[in-house]
Amino acid sequence: LKFYTEALGLYRENLGDDDIEVANCFQYIGTIHLRNGEEDYAFRAYVEALRIYRLEQEENLSVASILFNLGQIYKKRKEYDKAFESFAQCLRIRKSELADEELEIGEAFEQVGSIYAVSNKNMEAMKFYQKALDIYEKTVGKESVPFARVLLEVANGLMEQDKYDEALNHYQQCLTIFKKEIEEDSDEVAEVLVRIGVIHNKRVDYEEALKFLTKAVKIRTNIFGRDSDKVSATLFEIGNVLEEWGDSDEAIETYNEVSRITRMNYGPRHVMIAKVHKRLGSIHAEREDFDLALRALDEALLIEREELGDDAVEVGHTIMKTAGIHDSRSKFDASLVAYSDALRIFRKNLGDEDVAVALALNNMGINHARRKNYQKAIDLCSEALRIRKLMLGDQHLDIADSCLNIANILDEWGKADQAMKFYKEALDLYRSKLGEDDLEVANCLQHIGCIHVNKNEHDHAISCFVESIRIFKAKKGGDCLDVASALFNLGRIYGKRSEYERALACFSECLRIRTAELGTDNLDVVAVHRYIDAIKRKMRR
Numbered sequence: 001l002k003f004y005t006e007a008l009g010l011y012r013e014n015l016g017d018d019d020i021e022v023a024n025c026f027q028y029i030g031t032i033h034l035r036n037g038e039e040d041y042a043f044r045a046y047v048e049a050l051r052i053y054r055l056e057q058e059e060n061l062s063v064a065s066i067l068f069n070l071g072q073i074y075k076k077r078k079e080y081d082k083a084f085e086s087f088a089q090c091l092r093i094r095k096s097e098l099a100d101e102e103l104e105i106g107e108a109f110e111q112v113g114s115i116y117a118v119s120n121k122n123m124e125a126m127k128f129y130q131k132a133l134d135i136y137e138k139t140v141g142k143e144s145v146p147f148a149r150v151l152l153e154v155a156n157g158l159m160e161q162d163k164y165d166e167a168l169n170h171y172q173q174c175l176t177i178f179k180k181e182i183e184e185d186s187d188e189v190a191e192v193l194v195r196i197g198v199i200h201n202k203r204v205d206y207e208e209a210l211k212f213l214t215k216a217v218k219i220r221t222n223i224f225g226r227d228s229d230k231v232s233a234t235l236f237e238i239g240n241v242l243e244e245w246g247d248s249d250e251a252i253e254t255y256n257e258v259s260r261i262t263r264m265n266y267g268p269r270h271v272m273i274a275k276v277h278k279r280l281g282s283i284h285a286e287r288e289d290f291d292l293a294l295r296a297l298d299e300a301l302l303i304e305r306e307e308l309g310d311d312a313v314e315v316g317h318t319i320m321k322t323a324g325i326h327d328s329r330s331k332f333d334a335s336l337v338a339y340s341d342a343l344r345i346f347r348k349n350l351g352d353e354d355v356a357v358a359l360a361l362n363n364m365g366i367n368h369a370r371r372k373n374y375q376k377a378i379d380l381c382s383e384a385l386r387i388r389k390l391m392l393g394d395q396h397l398d399i400a401d402s403c404l405n406i407a408n409i410l411d412e413w414g415k416a417d418q419a420m421k422f423y424k425e426a427l428d429l430y431r432s433k434l435g436e437d438d439l440e441v442a443n444c445l446q447h448i449g450c451i452h453v454n455k456n457e458h459d460h461a462i463s464c465f466v467e468s469i470r471i472f473k474a475k476k477g478g479d480c481l482d483v484a485s486a487l488f489n490l491g492r493i494y495g496k497r498s499e500y501e502r503a504l505a506c507f508s509e510c511l512r513i514r515t516a517e518l519g520t521d522n523l524d525v526v527a528v529h530r531y532i533d534a535i536k537r538k539m540r541r
Contacts, residue, residue, distance in 0.1 A: 001032045023052035027066055034069055043073050064093040064104075071111055080115050087111040103146075106135030110150050117153060120354055123391070126157045145188075148177040152192065162397050162433060164199050171196050187230065190219040194234055197241070206245040213238045232261040232272065239279060248283045255279050271314070274303040278318060285325050297322050313356070316345035320360065332367055339364045355398070358387040366405060374413040381406045400429035400440070407447065416451050423448050442471035446486060458493050465490045484513040491531060500539045507532045 008025040015021055030045030046066050053063050071086035091108035098105055113128030129150050136147040155170035171192050178188040197212035213234060220230040236258045242251035255276045262272040281296035297318055304315045323338035343360035350356055365380030385402040392398055407422035427444040434440060449464030465486045472482045491506035511528040518525055 001029065004028045004032070018052050018055055020052065020056060020058070023049045023056075024062070026052070027062060030066070030069065034073070039073050039076065042069070046070050046073075059093050059096075061094070061097050061104075064090045064097070064108075067093070068108065068111070071115075075111075075115065075118075080119055084112065084115040084119075087115060101135050101138050103135065103139045106132045106139065106146075109135065110153075113150075113153065117157065120350060120356070122157050122160050123393075126154065129154050129157070143177055143181070145177065145181050148174045148181075149188075152195070155195065159195070159199055159202070161392065162202075164203055168196065168199055171199070185219045185222060187220065187223055190216040190223075190230070190234070193219070194237055198237060201237075201241045201244060204244075206241050209241045210238065213241065227261050227264055229261075229265065232258050232265075235261075236272070236275065236279075243279065243283060248286065252280065252283060269303050269306060271304065271307050274300040274307075274314070274318070277303070278321060281321060281325075285321075285328065288328075290325050290329055293325050294322065297325070311345050311348055313345065313349045316342040316349070316356065316360075319345070320363070323363065327363075327367070332370055336364065336367050339367065353387050353390055355388060355391050358384040358391070358398075358402075361387070362402060362405060365409070369409045369412065374409060377409050378406065378413075381409065395429065395432065397429070397433050400426045400433065403429070404440075404444065411447065411451065416454060420448065420451050423451070437471050437474055439471065439475050442468040442475070442482065445471075446482070446489075449486075449489060453489060453493060458497060461493055462490065465493075479513050479516065481513065481517055484510045484517070487513075488528065488531075491535075495531070495535055495538075498538075500535050504532065504535050504539070507535065 004025050008022060008029065011019060011021045011025060026045045026049035030042045030049060033039070033042035033045060046069055050063065050066050050070070053060075053066070067086045067090035071083045071090065074080070074083035074086060087108060091105070091112060094102070094105050094108055109128045109132040113125045113132060116122075116125035116128060132150045133147065133154065136142075136144065136150060140146055151170050152174045155167045155174065158164075158167035158170065175189060175192045175196075178186060178192060182188050193212045193216040197209045197216065200206070200209035200212065217231060217234045217238070220228065220234055224230050235254055239251045239254035239258065242248075242254060259273055259276045262270050262276075266272075277296045277300035281293045281300065284290070284293035284296060300318050301315065301322075304312060304318060308314055319338050319342040323335040323342065326332070326335035326338060339360050343357065343364070346354060346356040346360055361380045362384035365377040365384065367377075368374075368380065369377035381402065385399065385406065388396065388398050388402055403422045403426035407419045407426060410416075410419035410422065423444055427441065427448065430438055430440040430444060445464040445468040449461045449468065452458070452461035452464060469483055469486045469490075472480055472486065476482060487506045487510040491503045491510060494500070494503035494506060507528055511525065511532065514522065514525045514528060
């Protein structure tokens with residue numbers, strides 16, 4: 001650095017500030033600062049070098065290298081638009097100056113993909129990552145660390161698309177490469193273990209998820225120490241697993257440990273503290289302690305607004321959680337205001353066609369359905385479905401959820417034929433993505449069965465209810481209220497068909513379950529008694 005700086009001074013003195021040799025020195029100086037982590041110094045040097053090259057109308061590999069490094073700096077600063085512009089220009093120059101399959105072109109493809117990924121443009125990211133993989137395979141091989149690092153990002157994208165089997169295969173391949181090429185207990189290995197743990201959590205295999213995440217914590221503790229950011233981030237994922245598993249007390253303890261580490265390292269106003277408050281808010285909401293939930297979310301909002309700005313995307317997501325609690329308390333005016341504010345933030349930051357925009361529209365639609373504003377509800381939910389299909393493809397689970405929401409609204413609106421179309425689309429997707437025995441499949445079958453009942457298509461209805469009972473019993477046990485509901489509907493069908501013995505058996509089992517779960521004075525229990533009395537009167541005739 002000392003000699004480059006001395007050379008820079010001499011070139012300026014003898015050749016002027018805008019000479020190519022001056023630009024070259026600035027580039028070398030910038031690269032040294034970047035290696036030393038001195039990004040501000042590196043940035044200023046690169047910008048000056050780029051200015052001189054452009055005065056000379058140069059577009060060579062040196063310019064491409066400067067643009068690449070500027071892109072890295074912008075990326076670290078989270079100035080993603082500028083990072084994208086830098087990486088895209090770098091890619092264009094490298095493609096014009098180099099052969100199609102040079103390593104440097106692969107690196108540029110990788111970085112463009114990374115900006116698409118952090119901008120939630122998953123499909124575009126996957127295209128660029130795949131191009132990078134193709135080049136790395138031919139230049140450094142499929143067993144190399146660069147190949148594995150991009151494969152890891154591809155796996156992350158597949159996980160976002162709910163393609164868990166494909167993602168898991170890629171993660172296992174990355175794990176093998178990192179263990180062989182880096183070290184058995186490296187942070188790269190730990191990161192893959194975390195990703196595998198997250199997949200098992202999404203697949204509701206909580207024990208397996210904890211196994212992988214615990215291994216990752218051990219590795220990161222040995223490398224960075226117990227109170228490091230890496231350990232804190234991994235513990236946060238463990239907290240998510242415990243929360244999903246239903247062990248909320250243990251989850252709270254884990255989240256509190258994340259909070260302790262973060263406070264020690266960064267103070268009480270760090271965004272990770274906000275993330276902890278949001279998870280605690282979700283736990284309190286699940287326990288129906290809505291006042292505590294709102295206090296936790298309000299604290300998260302304060303931190304996020306201070307640290308990220310009033311209109312940051314994370315602020316929008318927290319407002320969405322607040323709106324959900326207002327919904328749970330039947331405060332639909334408050335929730336609609338919150339959903340609308342979140343929608344404004346998402347559109348401002350992400351554009352009109354993002355999955356976060358779709359979620360806000362979807363929830364606003366459900367809000368209007370609760371007010372019996374069915375046309376408005378359908379318009380909003382249909383737009384949410386359109387965006388989700390555009391961004392996620394036709395086979396994503398969110399598409400099934402959207403179809404189910406629209407079907408429920410149409411069904412309540414009295415448009416049974418239209419509702420049936422969306423119920424069947426949701427059913428097909430749930431079966432395809434979750435398997436024949438998932439609870440979402442059973443719920444769809446219940447809805448479809450009810451439509452068949454109303455259309456006097458009793459054989460079809462019976463088939464739906466019987467199958468839903470089988471799934472509910474397998475997943476939730478034979479004494480759950482969902483089983484009771486299906487038995488009640490079967491009893492009504494058999495009663496209409498004058499199959500009184502079968503009807504009485506269904507109603508009697510329904511009564512047993514509902515009485516045990518709801519008590520003798522519940523209106524649903526009273527309704528079953530009325531049907532049993534009516535069936536018995538008919539049997540005495």
